[in-house]
Amino acid sequence: MTLDLARWQFGITTVYHFILVPITIGLAGFVALMQTRWVKTGDPEYLRMTRFWGKILLINFALGVATGIVQEFQFGMAWSEYSRFVGDIFGAPLAMEALIAFFIESTFLGLWIFGWDRMPARLHLATIWLVFIGTMISAYFILAANAWMQYPVGAKFNEATGRAELDSFFDVITSKTALYAFGHTITAAIATAGALIVGISAWKRFRTPDRDTTFFTRSLKWGLRGTLVAALATTIVGHFFAQWMTKVQPMKMAAAEALYETTDGAGLSLFAWGGLESTPNDLKINIEIPRLLSFMATDSFSGEVRGINDLQAEYEKRYGPGNYVPVLAVTYWSFRTMMTMAFYLIVMSLVGLFMLRRGRAPGKIFTAAAVFGIFAPLIANSAGWLFTEMGRQPWVVQGLLKTADGVSPLGAGTIWTSITGFTLLYAALAVAELFLILKAVRHGPDPAPEPIGTTPHGEHLLPTLGY
Amino acid sequence: MTLVNLWFVLIGVLFTGYLVLEGFDFGVGMLIHPAGRTLEERRQVLRTIGPVWDGNEVWLLTAGGSIFAAFPEWYATLFSGYYLALFAILMCLIVRVMAIEYRNKHDGEAWRRRWDIGIAVTSALPAFLWGVAFANIVGGSPLNDKGVYVGGFWDLIHPYAVLGGLVTLLLFALHGAHYLALRATGPVRERANRIAARLWLPTLVVVAAFAVWTLAEAQTLRVVAVVGAAVAALALISVFPMQRAGREGWAFGLTSLTIGGAMIMLWATLFPNAMVSSNGAATNLTLVDAASTHTTLVVMTVVAAIMTPIVLLYQAWTYWVFRARVTAAPDEEPKLAVSWLSRTPKGER
Numbered sequence: 001m002t003l004d005l006a007r008w009q010f011g012i013t014t015v016y017h018f019i020l021v022p023i024t025i026g027l028a029g030f031v032a033l034m035q036t037r038w039v040k041t042g043d044p045e046y047l048r049m050t051r052f053w054g055k056i057l058l059i060n061f062a063l064g065v066a067t068g069i070v071q072e073f074q075f076g077m078a079w080s081e082y083s084r085f086v087g088d089i090f091g092a093p094l095a096m097e098a099l100i101a102f103f104i105e106s107t108f109l110g111l112w113i114f115g116w117d118r119m120p121a122r123l124h125l126a127t128i129w130l131v132f133i134g135t136m137i138s139a140y141f142i143l144a145a146n147a148w149m150q151y152p153v154g155a156k157f158n159e160a161t162g163r164a165e166l167d168s169f170f171d172v173i174t175s176k177t178a179l180y181a182f183g184h185t186i187t188a189a190i191a192t193a194g195a196l197i198v199g200i201s202a203w204k205r206f207r208t209p210d211r212d213t214t215f216f217t218r219s220l221k222w223g224l225r226g227t228l229v230a231a232l233a234t235t236i237v238g239h240f241f242a243q244w245m246t247k248v249q250p251m252k253m254a255a256a257e258a259l260y261e262t263t264d265g266a267g268l269s270l271f272a273w274g275g276l277e278s279t280p281n282d283l284k285i286n287i288e289i290p291r292l293l294s295f296m297a298t299d300s301f302s303g304e305v306r307g308i309n310d311l312q313a314e315y316e317k318r319y320g321p322g323n324y325v326p327v328l329a330v331t332y333w334s335f336r337t338m339m340t341m342a343f344y345l346i347v348m349s350l351v352g353l354f355m356l357r358r359g360r361a362p363g364k365i366f367t368a369a370a371v372f373g374i375f376a377p378l379i380a381n382s383a384g385w386l387f388t389e390m391g392r393q394p395w396v397v398q399g400l401l402k403t404a405d406g407v408s409p410l411g412a413g414t415i416w417t418s419i420t421g422f423t424l425l426y427a428a429l430a431v432a433e434l435f436l437i438l439k440a441v442r443h444g445p446d447p448a449p450e451p452i453g454t455t456p457h458g459e460h461l462l463p464t465l466g467y
Numbered sequence: 468m469t470l471v472n473l474w475f476v477l478i479g480v481l482f483t484g485y486l487v488l489e490g491f492d493f494g495v496g497m498l499i500h501p502a503g504r505t506l507e508e509r510r511q512v513l514r515t516i517g518p519v520w521d522g523n524e525v526w527l528l529t530a531g532g533s534i535f536a537a538f539p540e541w542y543a544t545l546f547s548g549y550y551l552a553l554f555a556i557l558m559c560l561i562v563r564v565m566a567i568e569y570r571n572k573h574d575g576e577a578w579r580r581r582w583d584i585g586i587a588v589t590s591a592l593p594a595f596l597w598g599v600a601f602a603n604i605v606g607g608s609p610l611n612d613k614g615v616y617v618g619g620f621w622d623l624i625h626p627y628a629v630l631g632g633l634v635t636l637l638l639f640a641l642h643g644a645h646y647l648a649l650r651a652t653g654p655v656r657e658r659a660n661r662i663a664a665r666l667w668l669p670t671l672v673v674v675a676a677f678a679v680w681t682l683a684e685a686q687t688l689r690v691v692a693v694v695g696a697a698v699a700a701l702a703l704i705s706v707f708p709m710q711r712a713g714r715e716g717w718a719f720g721l722t723s724l725t726i727g728g729a730m731i732m733l734w735a736t737l738f739p740n741a742m743v744s745s746n747g748a749a750t751n752l753t754l755v756d757a758a759s760t761h762t763t764l765v766v767m768t769v770v771a772a773i774m775t776p777i778v779l780l781y782q783a784w785t786y787w788v789f790r791a792r793v794t795a796a797p798d799e800e801p802k803l804a805v806s807w808l809s810r811t812p813k814g815e816r
Contacts, residue, residue, distance in 0.1 A: 042812070062568035065521060066561040072528045076535065076546030077553060080615075087539020088759045095532030096770055102525040103778045107785050110518035117802045118788050120809035163539075166759075169766045408547040409615065418554045425558060429565055436572050453802040455809040461802050466517050467510055467571030 003407045005415040006078040013070050015382050016426050020064035022381055026193025027057040028132040039125050044448035052445035059436045082396055082406030089155045089166045090145050097141035104134030114466040120455050140182050147178035149397050151248050180241035190230035192377035197223030199374035200441050206367040215445055228349035235342050246297045251311045252391035255331040259307045266305040268292035279325045326393045334387040341380035348373050470764040471754050474537040479734040485526035487723045492520045494643010496590025499583055502647055502658045506579050514793045515650040522782055536767050540757035541741040548616025552623055556593045563589035594639045595632040602631025605737045610744035614752040634677045637670040645719035652792045664710055671703050685736045695731030
């Protein structure tokens, strides 16, 4: 019971946190670019874009920061045995994330919000770039920590203490899994923010076509271009990431494809059904494109892809009796959900760009598609994490520590208390965030602000975005 | 000094940084109603910490991450053991972030009043609970021979721990009042000074009682602990004449020093343990037993040696940029703080 509750709690708090994080990372990048354009061209429209999308960034950032505090401590709280086992390796990137990235993000975000009237434009511009860089450094360290759980390199197991010990920190933070995960995640974050900009801009263009027309047409173009490039990049990096995982976490990828038998020239499954058990013994329905999976996984139409049954037998030999197969319905469908959403974004942004090129405004259908497009990447991001974490089960650290052995020795009542508290609070805060974002969207962008002072060089100082 | 001891000191420094910085944030939050009578005045109160509170809170995340990296056993025992207390702190910190940031993003009166109450409660409660937590770490809580906490939530609440909670509660309120007096103008500043004057004596009494109790119960009485207690006591006593003389900066500096002295006392008393057990010294969780391997500590030391000075520099720079007193109306504040990279606008060159 404690184990299940602890897993649910980790899942709920982390998936929730990761709805916010990609928006923050990506939007910080967009806002930094918009402000750069404004500083370079002096075009007040870019200033308005910076401040409008900046406000949405701030509403979202606050909730990301708030829910991020839990992340730093919940390993120790609910996963103390895991923490004891991995602390020697896993703690360092977490500490560095705080020391290197969180300080940059928080300090320079404060300077960006409240610094509009205290520093010249170019110095102020540097603060938002530092925020964006901070969010990326943060992403890197936490992904490196997670990558080590997927692919534990740079460490050895100490029989005497029963713990994993650091061998080479360099190997940990430069593992291929970490690098792929970083590329995959950052591009996904940019696509996420791009789709948010697209959805809101299309909505505004459609609902109030005469208000802020230039503003939202330009925002729409920025959002569409960003989403297209980033979603394509996410998919391409994702492809190579999957090939790499086929090598180092073959069970996860076999589970993603519901491939039972090791096959030469395996087909890519489009729709499979094996009943309602968590790990069915075989598939009842399986529609597939012949040989495509082998090509995707091995670059050869006749390449061998290892199947679940083989791997299960091999793991039993290596790790002792047990079930080493993840919950197939989750891995199979989360993987497909993620990819479907990515393709949705690519198609949506292509259609949108084509529409803009023809000089047409968003109509009812495109607007509806773009508003759904706000949620598509959020669904994709959550599905991606569900896949990568559920696909590693029963391990919490692949091949070294099982999830069941990582949980804290706590009573179920204790975790019931916190899981209820966090869930209710997070739900309430989601309502508050949505309320503020909708309000900001309905209100629309403010006119370009009047300067309230000048530097000795005669450069204008603007009112802050603070309170 | 061994790396293990170095990291014990560094984590003490990180927590001191956290308590000094977020200490005044908590204080300002607790005093939002007595210091700010109207919604506008409360906005002024919040603007004094607006640009800096988030950076202050990162000291906690860094301290937490560093305990994980340098002393995994300590991290695991402490946070799983004090689970519900930490859960309460986390809930408060979350609501507090949202309250500070969301309060002024919508101008409904009821909206703002509710968030203001939220700020007051979620500043006071963690301020109290941190004192409880530190008192338990140093004073002892039930651990078994594997260094695992075996008590429940109520085992953390006992007279010494409550006294510790009162110390942080009152000391942070006083510290926050000094910060507010130093950073605000007008009625808010005057009220903050009055509140500070009233808080001084009760704070002195609980801090003195806590120091005496801590030193009297210490398993080994260390000179450093006594020095820390003396520094804290002297600093807190000197607050009074400084308040009287209207030296707001000095008063603030002295409460910072009090927090620092108290932390030195606690950390010196705790050494060489990470957590003291109330089930006898044999079950104490020692630093050496809790520590990571030498390899990890070396990596962490290199990164900390490079990054800490940089962080201190830019954080100090932020305080310098926002050094002007915060007035009731934002537009009356003196503006330009730094003119690096300034240039003549394009059209006018």
